[in-house]
Amino acid sequence: MKKKKNKAETAEAKGDKAFSKKKFKKALSHYRQAQKLNPDNLGIYDKLVEAHRKGTKEWTREDFSLSLEWTMKKQELENPDLKKARDRLDPDKARAALLETLSTLKRLLKK
Numbered sequence: 488m489k490k491k492k493n494k495a496e497t498a499e500a501k502g503d504k505a506f507s508k509k510k511f512k513k514a515l516s517h518y519r520q521a522q523k524l525n526p527d528n529l530g531i532y533d534k535l536v537e538a539h540r541k542g543t544k545e546w547t548r549e550d551f552s553l554s555l556e557w558t559m560k561k562q563e564l565e566n567p568d569l570k571k572a573r574d575r576l577d578p579d580k581a582r583a584a585l586l587e588t589l590s591t592l593k594r595l596l597k598k
Contacts, residue, residue, distance in 0.1 A: 502534060508525035511542030522557075532561035 502517030515538040522531045535557045543550055563570040575584075 491524050493529060495521045495531075497499055498524065499528070499531060499534070506534070506538055509541075511538050514538040526560070527564060529561060529564045530559045533566075557592065 497520035498517045502514045502521060505511075508512035515535065516533055518535045518538055521528065522535060525531070536554050538552060539550065539557075546554075557568075559573070563573075585595060
């Protein structure tokens with residue numbers, strides 16, 4: 488685990504160096520690597536968004552989606568209750584929770 492964290496820190500440092508040289512796409516690549524190695528690093532998400540914003544002239548839907556995903560992940564790390572709230576809003580998870588509740592009710596009624 489420590490080795491993985493060290494690799495993440497190295498990748499982030501490489502990203503910082505590339506970013507300072509205005510090599511935003513290269514910085515983004517290093518930041519993505521760091522994020523994959525240590526997804527709980529709160530600081531990496533701002534760097535991902537900023538490198539992506541500066542390195543991409545015209546954004547596609549995928550670009551907006553990535554930026555939103557990183558921003559949401561950062562918010563969830565800052566406030567874990569947000570993840571619970573978002574999970575409740577997810578239609579698939581809400582459906583699964585409803586089916587589980589119905590199943591429990593059926594079992595209780597049979598007793």
